[in-house]
Amino acid sequence: MSKQSQFIIGGIIAVVVVGGGFLIVKNNASYEKKTTTTNKATQTITLGSTGASFPSSYKSGDKLVGFDVEVAQKAAKLAGYRVKWVNADFDGLWGQLDTNRVQGIANAVSFTPERQAKYQFTDAYYNDEAKVAVPTSSKAKKLSDLDNQKVAGVAGSNNITALQSVNKSIVVAPFENRDSATQAVLSEKVAGVVNSGPILSATIKKNHLKLRLLPDTIQKTKVGIVFKKDDAGKKYAKSFNKAFVELAKQGEIEKLSKQYFGYDVSNHDLEK
Template sequence: MMKKIIVLAVMAAAVVMNLAAAGKKEQAENVIRIAGAGGPKPYQWVETNGTLVGYDIDVANEIAKRAGYSLQWEQTEFPALFLGLDANKYQVVVNNLSKTPERAAKYLYSDEYYLRNRIVIVVRKDRTDIKTIDDLVGKKVPIGSGGNTHSLYLQAYNKEHPDAQIDLIVSETEVPVQVAGVATGQYDAGVTDLVVVNNVIKETGLEFNIIVLPDEIQEAIAPTRSYFLFSQSSKEIQRKWDAALAEIIADGTLSTISLKYFDYDYSR
């Protein structure tokens, strides 16, 4: 009798251990390691307590919840996002990332974008003489010293139009400061992202006349759609992620999150 009781106890213990192991395995399979660079705001930033927050983070958390995943967040330097995907340290990264041929050759993209920016010309509220890139000829326009895509496009324009030059002013200041300089008359105009301009308006109360460039000009300057990137070994995660992303686009949740952070709907 005692022997039978011992056998049953051992069997029961084995069942409990197997269930616990299965639970841990299921839990591990449902945890995704995801990373962002922690900037720029309002896409994402790091709170004083070290928590990563922002538009990117809220969107990813909502997608993960609907796809049945738990996210393990990490903030790292921007180049390390891709190194982490290469090493499978992260299954997903998010940081307002555009689609490029080089990235597409190495990583998996979400089927849908989760944000669409606009590239605009920004001028003082009372100016109506500037409506196209050609109208910038002879005007003072700031560019960054780091060679961002907007600056490169304007520099290329000058090379292609040696007799009709934009007066490009190299500035070491941040883009929002350059945009503010347009309102104060330091510059005649700026070429930048609508997200940046709207954020300057929100934080400073400055007013501008904003001209959204035609789609073909925007695409010539820089990709304007942002995607999630996955490691090559994360195809199943990508599949479920895409289904949940399509769902929050369709039911308006993505639009709501965009309005929360930008006071503007960049979801489509």
């Protein structure tokens, strides 16, 4: 082989090696970029829910499901988070948030002036209204028919406060969770149960309960996810708000609403 041929072949090998090296570096850079993106998409946020509040947050086997759970998970994914769930009774969730054991609460949390003064809410993703359900055998036709009688409610719920503000004659009996409050009225230990109208309606339909809703609306509220009112909480709320808009425009929140409640309670203002 001539020296000229050896030089040409050597040059080709050098180009291939250098070129291969360039490709490797380029591929490594691409891999690093992809890995960084993946890590960002799997940051963990810890959210609290009861895990015992159909259809908002409840267990199906070992899996946590529900309207608020699915909305929160879909929004979190769009915002670049993976959700870790912590379950506690509703009243206890606020203590979990105050002591940083959870970063937020996603469990049909209604806006109230008191809560908004202390905590950072996202924009509302659905509209709610409080109602009272009574046994189908009850003679009560309106709220005032329950004067001087006991009505069950979930401890820490704003529905209890709202009921007391519109009818001070009703005696409120607080219970740990929705199931125990509902069982109290079914066993006739109390005359009725106050809760979210859409939630009561869905629960009655799913479990074929012998309950009916009174026509009175106790209050109309909006529901969002709540965080601490600090820099981190404001950052979480901002990222979730952006995700809610995208989910609303995709029709995902309305779809989940119809799946869990039987009708649309989603906040369509998000689409504007």
